[in-house]
Amino acid sequence: xxxxxxxxxxxxxxxxxxxxxxxxxxxxxxxxxxxxxxxxxxxxxxxxxxxxxxxxxxxxxxxxxxxxxxxxxxxxxxxxxxxxxxxxxxxxxxxxxxxxxxxxxxxxxxxxxxxxxxxxxxxxxxxxxxxxxxxxxxxxxxxxxxxxxxxxxxxxxxxxxxxxxxxxxxxxxxxxxxxxxxxxxxxxxxxxxxx
Numbered sequence: 001x002x003x004x005x006x007x008x009x010x011x012x013x014x015x016x017x018x019x020x021x022x023x024x025x026x027x028x029x030x031x032x033x034x035x036x037x038x039x040x041x042x043x044x045x046x047x048x049x050x051x052x053x054x055x056x057x058x059x060x061x062x063x064x065x066x067x068x069x070x071x072x073x074x075x076x077x078x079x080x081x082x083x084x085x086x087x088x089x090x091x092x093x094x095x096x097x098x099x100x101x102x103x104x105x106x107x108x109x110x111x112x113x114x115x116x117x118x119x120x121x122x123x124x125x126x127x128x129x130x131x132x133x134x135x136x137x138x139x140x141x142x143x144x145x146x147x148x149x150x151x152x153x154x155x156x157x158x159x160x161x162x163x164x165x166x167x168x169x170x171x172x173x174x175x176x177x178x179x180x181x182x183x184x185x186x187x188x189x190x191x192x193x194x195x
Contacts, residue, residue: 026061028073028080029154034146037115037195039083044110044194046091047117048072049079049143060095062120062133068092068163072151074120079143080151086112092163092171093120093133103167104133105175106189114194117143137192 038045048064048071062074067089072080073096089110092103108116119142121134153159163171179186 026073027154027157027159028078028151030078031150031152034150035081037081037140038113039081041113043083043112044086045081045115046071046084046108046110047079047081047115047143047145048074048091048093048120049117049145049148050074050076050120051144051148052077060122062093062122063096063160064120065092065163066090068165068168070159070162072153073160074151077147078149078151079145084110084116086110090168090172090175091118091135092168093135095122095133096160101133102174103171104135105171106135106137106186107175107179108137108189108192108194111194115140116192116194117145118189119143135189137188140195 037047046066050062063070064072064074066082066084071082074080087110089108091106091108093105094103095101104120106118110116117138117140119136119138121136123134175186179190183190
């Protein structure tokens with residue numbers, strides 16, 4: 001019983017830390033000019049967005065990686081966009097303060113000249129000490145980027161490290177296993193064709 005109580009207290013401490021983040025994540029900065037999508041006709045555009053999650057600890061900053069390479073950070077009510085080479089790619093997201101949290105993964109087949117919108121949501125499953133990130137492929141109107149702060153890389157702040165090869169291969173193996181066991185779990189991304 002003491003271990004469960006200690007585990008709950010430690011989990012609450014980390015959730016409290018996560019709820020105190022600033023709006024502009026360190027390696028990113030706000031940009032007043034919103035881009036027009038797609039960003040390029042010979043590459044795909046990936047838009048990562050976050051809404052106003054109404055839960056304790058939901059202001060966790062979320063690192064996002066494309067094929068294991070860092071591409072950006074989101075906080076509440078922000079988004080960023082990046083160009084992606086056409087083809088199949090994995091998108092990984094994880095709360096910054098919880099490096100032991102599982103990655104949220106989507107695998108998309110990107111086409112040149114199209115824009116792909118992924119919404120990130122922080123959720124707190126019942127009876128768990130740490131929140132998890134959910135990634136959902138959505139149409140442009142659900143991403144609601146016009147109402148959010150557009151973020152770009154801040155060159156004055158070092159970018160976080162890329163994913164380790166071990167983390168990347170482990171996360172992909174878990175994703176592919178889930179895809180085989182429960183194809184409906186990722187059908188929003190598997191069937192996503194972009195806009």
